[in-house]
Amino acid sequence: MNDYVLQVSQLQKSFGAVKATNNLSLEIERGQVHALIGPNGAGKTTLIKQLCGELIPDSGTILFNNKNITAFPMPKRALLGMGRSFQVTSVFQQLTVKENIALAVQAHHGHSFHFWKPASKEETLEQATMQAMQRCGLLARADTIASSLSHGEMRQLDVGMALAGKPELLLLDEPMAGMGSGGSLKMTELIQELKGNTSVLLIEHDMQAVFSLADRITVLVYGEAIATGTAEEIQNNPQVQRAYLGDEQDNA
Amino acid sequence: MPFDASRFRTRTGVLLITGLLFLLLLPPVSSVMNESYLVSFFSRILIYALAAVSLDLIIGYGGMVSLGHAAFFGIGAYGVGFLTFHFQESTLFIFGFEGTDNALISWPFAIVFSAALAAIIGALSLRTSGIYFIMITLAFSQMFYYLFVSLEAYGGDDGLSLWSRNRLGPLDISNDTVFYYVCLVSLLVFLFISWRLVHSRFGRVVRGTRENELRMQTLGYATYRYKLVCFTIAGAGAGLAGALLANQNEFVSPGLMHWTHSGEILVMVLLGGMGTLFGPVLGAMAFLLMEEVLAAWTEHWMVFLGPFLIIVVLFAKKGLYGLLTGERHE
Numbered sequence: 042m043n044d045y046v047l048q049v050s051q052l053q054k055s056f057g058a059v060k061a062t063n064n065l066s067l068e069i070e071r072g073q074v075h076a077l078i079g080p081n082g083a084g085k086t087t088l089i090k091q092l093c094g095e096l097i098p099d100s101g102t103i104l105f106n107n108k109n110i111t112a113f114p115m116p117k118r119a120l121l122g123m124g125r126s127f128q129v130t131s132v133f134q135q136l137t138v139k140e141n142i143a144l145a146v147q148a149h150h151g152h153s154f155h156f157w158k159p160a161s162k163e164e165t166l167e168q169a170t171m172q173a174m175q176r177c178g179l180l181a182r183a184d185t186i187a188s189s190l191s192h193g194e195m196r197q198l199d200v201g202m203a204l205a206g207k208p209e210l211l212l213l214d215e216p217m218a219g220m221g222s223g224g225s226l227k228m229t230e231l232i233q234e235l236k237g238n239t240s241v242l243l244i245e246h247d248m249q250a251v252f253s254l255a256d257r258i259t260v261l262v263y264g265e266a267i268a269t270g271t272a273e274e275i276q277n278n279p280q281v282q283r284a285y286l287g288d289e290q291d292n293a
Numbered sequence: 294m295p296f297d298a299s300r301f302r303t304r305t306g307v308l309l310i311t312g313l314l315f316l317l318l319l320p321p322v323s324s325v326m327n328e329s330y331l332v333s334f335f336s337r338i339l340i341y342a343l344a345a346v347s348l349d350l351i352i353g354y355g356g357m358v359s360l361g362h363a364a365f366f367g368i369g370a371y372g373v374g375f376l377t378f379h380f381q382e383s384t385l386f387i388f389g390f391e392g393t394d395n396a397l398i399s400w401p402f403a404i405v406f407s408a409a410l411a412a413i414i415g416a417l418s419l420r421t422s423g424i425y426f427i428m429i430t431l432a433f434s435q436m437f438y439y440l441f442v443s444l445e446a447y448g449g450d451d452g453l454s455l456w457s458r459n460r461l462g463p464l465d466i467s468n469d470t471v472f473y474y475v476c477l478v479s480l481l482v483f484l485f486i487s488w489r490l491v492h493s494r495f496g497r498v499v500r501g502t503r504e505n506e507l508r509m510q511t512l513g514y515a516t517y518r519y520k521l522v523c524f525t526i527a528g529a530g531a532g533l534a535g536a537l538l539a540n541q542n543e544f545v546s547p548g549l550m551h552w553t554h555s556g557e558i559l560v561m562v563l564l565g566g567m568g569t570l571f572g573p574v575l576g577a578m579a580f581l582l583m584e585e586v587l588a589a590w591t592e593h594w595m596v597f598l599g600p601f602l603i604i605v606v607l608f609a610k611k612g613l614y615g616l617l618t619g620e621r622h623e
C-alpha cells in the first residue's frame with residue numbers, strides 16, 4: 042500500500058469553452074519529486090491554483106494526507122502543510138528580504154494577534170527566519186528591499202518563502218524560469234536536498250532539471266494527463282513524443 | 294549607505310522633537326502673545342490629527358481605502374452627545390441607563406460604540422475590495438448620516454447642543470488650555486499605541502496584506518480577520534477623536550458623518566503622508582491652517598487646496614512628512 046501525500050481524482054475545471062483541467066487524476070508519493078510537464082497553456086498553473094485553493098474545481102476531489110480538502114480555503118491548506126511558489130514572482134515588493142521571509146515563518150508560529158511586542162524582538166521567529174534565509178541563500182541580502190533584488194534573487198525569495206513554512210508538500214511553478222544556468226543549478230540542488238522529507242510537485246520547462254530530479258513525471262496536454270511514469274518511461278512513450286517532446290523540437 | 298540612513302534618522306528625530314516642543318509650548322506662548330484663540334484652534338488640529346492617524350492605520354498600513362471614516366468620528370461624538378443630553382434632561386438612555394457628564398464613562402462608551410460599529414461595517418465591507426470597498430464604506434457612512442438626520446429626539450438635522458464640557462476627574466476641561474493638553478495627551482497615547490501596533494506581528498501581517506493579499510493567503514493567513522481587527526481599532530481611534538470634538542465644540546450634528554467630512558480626513562492623510570504615523574498629524578495641521586487662512590480671504594478656498602494637494606501627492610511620495618524628513622520608507 043502506497044503512502045500518498047496527495048491524491049487528485051477526476052478533477053475538472055473549465056473557463057468558458059476552455060477545459061483547463063480535464064478529468065485529471067494524479068497521485069504524489071510522500072517524499073518524492075513529481076514533475077508536471079506540458080506545453081504552454083496545458084493547464085499546469087491552473088492545477089496548482091486548484092491544489093492550493095486559489096481556484097475551486099468544477100468537480101473532482103483533492104485529498105491531502107487522506108483528508109478531503111477540495112473546498113478548503115487557501116490559508117487553511119497552507120497551515121495543513123502546503124507551500125506554493127509562483128510562476129510570476131509574487132513577493133512583498135516594498136518589504137525587505139528578511140520581512141518577506143519572516144512573514145512566511147510567522148504564519149506557521151501560531152496566530153498573529155500579537156499587538157504590542159515588536160515583531161523583531163520575537164526570538165523564535167528571528168531564529169527561524171535566519172535559518173530560512175540561509176537555506177534559500179539570501180542571508181547576505183537580508184536588509185535589501187525586495188523590489189531591488191535581481192530577477193534570479195527574486196525567484197529564490199519566492200521559493201524561499203514557500204519553503205520557510207516547512208511544508209509537507211511544495212508546489213513549485215517553474216521555479217527556474219529566467220534564472221540562468223547558475224541559478225538553475227542551485228535551485229536543482231535545493232530541490233534535491235528536499236527529497237525524502239518534503240514532497241514536491243514541480244512544474245518546469247527545463248527538461249534537464251526535470252529528468253534529473255523527478256521520481257515520477259506526468260505529462261499534461263490540453264488539461265488531460267496523457268502519461269505518467271518514470272523519466273525513462275516518459276522519454277520512450279511514443280504518445281508523449283508526438284504530443285509534447287516532438288512539439289518542443291519543432292519549436293526549437 | 295549606513296551614513297545616509299543615520300542622517301535621515303537624525304533629521305526625523307529633529308522634526309519630531311521640534312514638533313513636540315512646539316505643541317507643548319503652544320498654550321503659554323500664545324497667552325504671552327495674547328492670541329489665546331490659537332489654543333482652541335490647535336485643540337481642533339490635535340483632534341483631527343487623531344482621526345487622521347486612525348484613518349492612516351487602515352489606508353496607509355492596511356491598504357483599505359475607506360471613504361466612510363467620518364461615520365466613526367461622528368458616532369464617537371454622538372456617544373458623548375447622547376449621554377450628555379440624557380444627563381441634561383435627567384432622562385433615561387437605552388436599557389435603563391442614565392446619562393452622564395463623566396468623561397471617564399462617556400468617552401470609553403464613545404470609543405466602544407464606534408469600535409462596535411466599525412466591526413459591523415467592516416465585517417460587511419471587507420468582503421469586497423478596491424473600488425467596491427470605497428463605495429460600500431461611503432454608502433454606509435451616508436446611511437448613518439441620514440439615520441441621524443432623522444433622529445428628531447436628538448435634534449435631527451440641527452444636532453445637539455451640550456451645556457458644558459464633560460467632567461474629567463480633577464481636571465477642569467472647560468478651561469481651554471487644560472482641554473488642549475488633554476487632546477495632546479490623547480493624540481500622543483494613540484500615536485504610541487499605533488507605533489507599537491504597526492511594528493508588532495499583527496502590524497507586519499497588515500502591511501503584508503496591503504502589499505500582496507494573495508501571497509498572504511497562500512502563506513496561511515486568513516487575511517480577512519486581520520483586516521477586520523485593524524479596521525475596528527481605527528474605528529475606536531476615530532471614536533475617541535469624536536468624543537473630544539463633541540467636547541471641543543459643545544455641539545454634535547449629523548454633518549460630522551457626511552461623506553465630505555470623510556473626504557477631508559482622507560485629504561489630511563494624503564497631504565501628510567500615507568503609511569507614516571506622524572504624517573497625518575502634519576496633514577491635519579496643514580489642512581486646517583490653510584482652511585483658516587484662505588477661508589478668511591475667499592469662500593472658494595478649496596480652489597487653492599486642490600492644486601496644492603496635487604503638487605504634494607505628485608512630488609512627495611510620502612507627503613509633507615516625506616518632504617521634511619527625506620524618508621522614503623516607514
Ligand SMILES: Nc1ncnc2c1ncn2[C@@H]1O[C@H](COP(=O)(O)OP(=O)(O)OP(=O)(O)O)[C@@H](O)[C@H]1O
Nearest residue numbers: 056059061079080081082083084085086087088128
Ligand atoms: N482565469 C482564467 N480565465 C480564463 N481562461 C484561463 C484563466 N486561467 C487560465 N486560463 C486558460 O486556461 C488554460 C491553461 O492555462 P494555464 O495558465 O494553467 O497554463 P500553463 O500550463 O500554466 O501554461 P504556461 O506554461 O504558459 O504557464 C489556457 O488556455 C489559459 O488561457
Ligand SMILES: [Mg+2]
Nearest residue numbers: 085086087128
Ligand atoms: Mg503556468
